Amino acid sequence: MWEYTDAVRDHFENPRHAGELKDANAIGEVGSLACGDALKLFLKISPDGVIEDASFQTFGCASAIASSDALIELIKGKTVEEASKITNKDIAKYLGGLPQAKMHCSVMGEEALEAALRNWRGEPAVPQCHEGKLICKCFGVTDAQIRHAVRENNLKTVEDVTNFTKAGGACGSCQEAIQAILDEELGKPRVTLQEFNPKPKTAMTNVQRMQKILHVLDDQIRPKLAADGGDIELVDVDGQKVTVMLTGKCSSCRSRQTTIREMVEQTLREHVEPNLVVVEAE
Amino acid sequence: MKVVYLDNNATTMVAPEVVEAMLPMFSDYYGNASSMHTFGGQVGSMLAKARESVAELIGAHPEEVVFTSCGTESDSTAFVAATESQPEKRHVITTKVEHSAVLALGHQLEAKGYDVTWLDVDEKGRLDMAQLADSMRKDTALVSIMYANNETGTIFPIPEIAQMVKERGILLHVDAVQATGKIPYDLSKLPIDYLAISGHKLHAPKGIGVLFVRRGARFRPFLRGGHQENGRRAGTENSPYIVGLGKACELARQYFDYEQQRVAELRDRLQAGLLAAIPDSIVNGDLEHRLPNTLSIAFKYVEGEAILLRLDRLGICASSGSACTSGSLEPSHVLRAMGVPFTYAHGSIRFSLSRYTTQEEVDYVIKEMPGIIAGLRAISPFRG
Incomplete structure (x- = not known):
């Protein structure tokens, strides 16, 4: 069952600003049919930068429709500068909150607003x-x-x-x-x-390094530890320093330093980067 | 507001006759069937009668009926029985469109190092039988295939499947939670080893299920402890619910013809009415082999949850084919496995009828639905 506030229900059941705006001079579109939700935002902005009128068309669930309607309540009559400060949190707040699983609906509102304002400024569609x-x-x-x-x-x-x-x-x-x-x-x-900004391609980014480490942990290291009833968690990756925690039976094993040095570190050096140093979390 | 309940694949109303049969079990016959005294012992004979009613509905022997707490427990027990009794076999076959009860068991086995084959379905939700034949191996511990799909109502050819699996000497589990009570089957003629039933899908209460275990089939209990259910399911028998399920099975037998004819007629009326009145709508599933009560229908350019909320306002209960409630907006695994285009899958609605559904209710939905869809399409950026 839905845990929607009365405000969400009201804006879903009786949207005030649904439909096309014929004399719009800025349009922002986000989402697609395949994604399961999409929002097309129409703005009519005066020459001195005031949002005189606005409307939306939304394909999506109740909270997507309510978020679109709420967005328009928030921006109508505002200057472009004021409107550009509005975030997804303002939309959710206006509606008295959204279920956690539906917060992306408010994010969609913020993104459509950004897109429409870029359109008005003559900037490319993708930020x-x-x-x-x-x-x-x-x-x-x-x-x-x-x-x-x-x-x-x-x-x-x-x-x-x-x-x-x-x-x-x-x-x-x-x-x-x-x-x-x-x-x-x-x-x-x-x-x-x-x-x-992306670093030169020769060096591995921290994200790439961490992804690789996680893969190697899953594919090569975990199965070996699991054979002895143990497991391993990645705690941190800081440059070449990898912090891990041995859990399960390994956590009380006296030879865990050896396990880390000879198995975990060796395997990670072989498959990720040759200079990695693996330490145990304190 | 009058409630028009068209969500019977989710759960059903407890039949008044079932409630009536259960009530004395709380007030007058509350003894423990395992007790030595007559007061408890008389409950034992009531349970025996219920067991016979269940057995009769599905063509089983009463001792092949094991009462459980729900369909999920029945599925879990079948998996435990088949895998723990054959620890050397490390392969299991199931389908991509199973209920989450079975999907989760497959994933759990994978995590334990089992090899799991997930069978594909085609665009109508029909099983790839050649893939099933090819994937059975010497180390296959279990084949687990649902009888009918909860979302689309598509019925798998279980007699054919059972024959194929039996020929290779492999254990077969059938999740018959949606099929039981809606379509007849006869386990005295089908070589199935385990079969799961859930009470609340056939007008018994929630909290009672059955696992059919064929005589002689390998078995290991899921719940261990007391000797109840011949040592196959420990725990004091839930006597009121077992008696209720027995009554529900008797009723199901009486209503089989009605389900096949009248309920199917009403479903077809709903389907034809909606397809005629609403452009850009399609029916999901295998129309030739479908549960008589189920209609999965998809509307382009609108989203399922929004439709459900508008229906809810009119007192109409249905389900959505998209898991928008989970936050991911991911269309259901069933519709995705079938390759239903995302553009339709997001707007899929499941109506599931019962013997209590009236023509008036169906006509009410046919009358209201076009307005709901048109209203949502009017505010959608996409059009036909």
Whole structure:
């Protein structure tokens, strides 16, 4: 059953701003039929930059329709500058909150607004900040979008990221990559976007390194430890330093230092990078 | 507001006759069937009668009927029975469109190092029989295939499958949760080893299920402890619910013809009415081999949850084919396995009728649905 607020229900059942806006001079489109939701936002902006009128067309669930309607309530009459400060959190707040699993609907509203304002300024449809590596192929979500959602909403888990961006929600094959982004985002203080510019291809990025390590842990190391009733968790990757934690029977094993040095470290050096140093978490 | 309940594949109303049969079990016959005294012992004979009613419905011997708490427990027990009794066999075959109860068991076995073959279905949800034949091997511990699909109602050719599996000496489990009570089958003629039934899908209450275990089939209990159910399922018998399920099985036998004819007629009326009134709509599943009560219908350009909420406002209960509620907006694994285009899958709705469904209710849906779809399409950026 749906846990929608009265405001969500009301804006879904009686949307105030649904339909095309004939004299719109800015249009923003996000989503697609295949994705399961899509929003087309129409704005009529005066020469001095005031949003005089706005409307939407939305394909999607109840909260997608309600979020679209709420967005318009929030931006109508505002200047472009004021409107551009509106985030998905404002949309969710206006509706008295959205179920966690539906937060991506509010994100869709924010993205449509960005797209429409870019359209008005004559900028290309795809925002610069959305360039980056495609992480979720099913829903076309990039690492930049994921990072933005993680920072904006303090996301902590892969499930959170799926709830807000849909990334990882279909085939699930990118969930490790999302985890790696989360680890990086949560492990590091916030940095400016410039620092995320791709590094020269010769060096492995931390995300790539972490992904590779996770794969090797799963494919090569875990099965060996499992034979003795043990398991291993990746705690951190900082440059060449890999911090792990042995769990299960390994955690109380006296020879765990040897296991880490001779098995875990050797295997990771062989399959990931030759200079990795593996240490045990304290 | 009157409720029009067309979600009977999710759960059903408990039949009034079933409630009536159960009530004295709480007030007058609350003894423990295992007790030495007559007061408890009389419950034992009531359970025996219920067991016979279940056996009669499915063509089994009463001692082949093991009462469980639900369909999920029955499925789990079958997997435990087949795998733990043949630890050297490390391969299991099932399908991509099973209920999550069986999907989860397959994934669990994979995590334990088993090799699991996930059989494909075609665009109508029909099983790839050649793939089944090719994938059976010497180390196959179990083949687990549902009788009928909960989302589309597509019925798999179980007699043919059972023959194929039997010829190779492999154990077969059939999840018959959706089929039982809707279509007849006779286990005295079908070489099936295990078969799962859920009470609440056939007008018994939630909390009672059955695992059929063929005489002589390998077995290991899932719940261990007491000697109940001949040592195959420990735990004090849930006597009120067992008696209720017995009654529900008697009723199901009486209503078989009605389900096949009248319920199917009403379903067909709903299907024809909706297809005629709503452009860009298609029916999912195998129309030739389908449960008489199930209609999975997809509407392009609109999303399932929005349709359900609009139906809900009118008191109409149905289900959606998209898992929008999970946040991922991922269409159901069944529709995806069938390759239903995403553009339709997101707008899929399942109506499932019962013997209590009336023509008036069906006509109400036919009358209201076009407005709902048109309304949502009017605010959708996509059009036909």
